[in-house]
Amino acid sequence: MSLKKAYEQFFSMGTSVSWSNMMSEEAKAELKKHYSSITAENGMKPMFFLDEKENLANPEKYHECPALHFESPRIYLDFAKESGIPLRGHVLVWHSQTPMWFFKEKYSKEEDAPWASREIMLTRMENYIKGVLEFVQTEYPGVVYAWDVVNEAVEERGQQGWRQWSGWYQSIGEDFLIHAYRFARKYAAPGVKLFYNDYNTFDTFKKDFIVENILKPLIAEGLVDGMGMQSHLVLNDLDLDGYKQALYKYGGLGLEIQVTELDIHNNDPSEDGLNKLAEAYSELFHILLDAKKNGKANVTNVTIWGMKDDESWLTDFRKETSYSLLFGNNYEPKAAYQAVIDAVK
Ligand code: G3I
Secondary structure (H helix, E strand, O other), X not given: OOHHHHHOOOOEEEEEEOHHHHOOHHHHHXXXXXXXXXXXXXXXXXXXXXXXXXXXXXXXXXOOOOOEOOHHHHHHHHHHXXXXXXXXXXXXEOOOOOOHHHHEHHHOOOOOOOEOOHHHHHHHHHHHHHHHHHHHHHHOOOOEEEEEEEEOOEOOXXXXXXXXXXXXXXXXXXXXXXXXXXXXXXXXXXXOEEEEEEOOOOOHHHHHHHHHHHHHHHHHOOOOOEEEEOOEEEHHHOOHHHHHHHHHHHHOOOOEEEEEEEEEEOOOOOHHHHHHXXXXXXXXXXXXXXXXHHOOOEEEEEEEOOOOHHHOOHHHHHOOOOOOOOEOOOOOEOHHHHHHHHHHO
């Protein structure tokens, strides 16, 4: 049974894909079998679109309109186009994986170089979004069905508010966010969905901050279509009740909900550990399915953050081997995979 087939009447099933997945026939066969959505794990982030060599060599020329190049993103778009698997665009405006020089006057790499002015950064933002969207929509029409327009604009804990050390916040101020959505709406093809995406979206303070300061103002201007709950969870620290409350709260705003980066960190590869992981996935998918069926949240996609355990970012991040995904190192289905399939039966 394939994941996409099992869930087709409820929501699409996705996975993140890496450069090496795009080089592997085995990975591509798995993608075609199981998934109805893909997200480039890294390769469509600003650092891959921004042409460092060109911008730094000619800062005056590109002062307002940064030079872009498209080699890295193409590999994902080509695969999506050939395979017919729709792609979630990740990500246009983010503090991370966007080079620091991009935010600086004259694209300077000096550590204490001043931020570019608000006007210049708004212009660079508009031209960046325009350039990326026009490239994708001209050369790959219909392939990218949604974009994470802004990612992770809020601090770890919501009571700290906006992530102030972001280059976007520093150079423009907190209204960088609404401007990003105005530009994205202006250049996105009709039907392309615009998302706000963040992690720990079930944290009480963070959830309230996102709803009041981000989603409601965006909704008032018709600028957002969906909320992305990344969902990097931890097996030994799960609060699925809180997760459900957050899901219902975002869903209650009338937005589409996508679970954009699901994984459940688990450091125990024993049968017991893998069964506990399976139970957690089962419970989570029951929550998502119930929400969809009850009309509490219009879940339209669930994306797993990685195709198999040994490719998960978590091992590096947590400094211990993580057995967090649905498939083992040889794509063998784990108990967690079976639990996800069983949840929908
Ligand atoms: O490609 C280089 C390689 O050449 C070099 O040898 C190696 C040495 O560290 O680094 C490689 O780059 C790494 C890159 O992933 C590709 O594997 C970076 O160091 C590493 O920082 C980067 O991590 C990515 C992370 O975003 C960066 O913030 C993860 O793969 C990716 O899974 C993760 O994804 C994010 C989402 O975009 C947003 N939400 C959170 C999520 C998890 O952090």
